[in-house]
Amino acid sequence: MTHSIGPTLKNLRTQRGLTVTEVASNAGIAQPNLSRLEAGLVDPRWSTVAKVMGALDVSPADLEAPADDHSDDGLSLLFDLFTASQRMAHLLETSMADSVITAREYAIYSVLMLGTTTPSALAERLGLPVTTLLDNVRVPVERGHVSRVPNPADGRSYKLHLTKAGRRAHHSASELFQPALDAVESSMAQSPATMQRALQDLGRAIGDAINAWATIAVS
Incomplete structure (x- = not known):
């Protein structure tokens, strides 16, 4: 089984003309571990991905995969x-x-x-x-x-x-x-904290909608 975030990081590294050794050193991780990550052989923790992102000077948005974007398919x-x-x-x-x-x-x-x-x-x-x-x-x-x-x-x-x-x-x-949580967090384009805030905001909005519908139902 391969994991897509590793190859994505590899592409970002090569685009910047950096070697595995340079990125591993700047990220403070072992070179063999970075090589396995880039090959998609491991499902890394978000903390590891964040270190590599820092070494590459990229943001979570740079990890997004446009091919999997369904935002324009008309569904809500x-x-x-x-x-x-x-x-x-x-x-x-x-x-x-x-x-x-x-x-x-x-x-x-x-x-x-x-x-x-x-x-x-x-x-x-x-x-x-x-x-x-x-x-x-x-x-x-x-x-x-x-x-x-x-x-x-x-x-x-x-x-x-x-x-x-x-x-x-x-x-x-x-x-x-x-391990399930780690797998999800390591594959997200946004940081866990950012995603959690968005989900909490969405949860509040849904709660408001429930209350609004309840008010309409009894009026």
């Missing part, structure tokens, strides 16, 4: 988002096949790793209806990975807490998840 932004979500689901299903928790449960555990929270706050962070969230945490609660603890601010409600067993399960699942 939401269609592309739908397509990306389908591919993401397949990637996580494949990479986390041996995990004791599902990809959706991993997302729940990841938020709970940040701290105990209410079901409504957790549902909001995950973009899920509260009823769906409660159904999704039922199995983790039965496993002993998630527990319900009293809510000091409201004695009539509770918060969700990730137990020690849940944290261990999350750690094990992370060892399967991380």
Whole structure:
């Protein structure tokens, strides 16, 4: 299997008249590693790609592949988002096949790793209806990975807490998840931080649209 970002970097290097030795030295990486990267034999971390980009003095936009650009095919932004979500689901299903928790449960555990929270706050962070969230945490609660603890601010409600067993399960699942994340980040033309900000902005816009449609429906 080959990875396209390496050959792209090689083309940029040759366009600038630089040798592998020069770029490897300036990037602070081993020459054999750069050669394997350029040959498409490895799926590098974004940090490695960023070092090479710095040595070449190029931006993420220079890594874009026009041949794969479908921006003019007449389909919408939401269609592309739908397509990306389908591919993401397949990637996580494949990479986390041996995990004791599902990809959706991993997302729940990841938020709970940040701290105990209410079901409504957790549902909001995950973009899920509260009823769906409660159904999704039922199995983790039965496993002993998630527990319900009293809510000091409201004695009539509770918060969700990730137990020690849940944290261990999350750690094990992370060892399967991380390589998938690294593979995605290393292939992106934009930096992970830039893409994440764009996705967060898109998520807020979709949330606003949901609220707008809800207002229209009850008016």
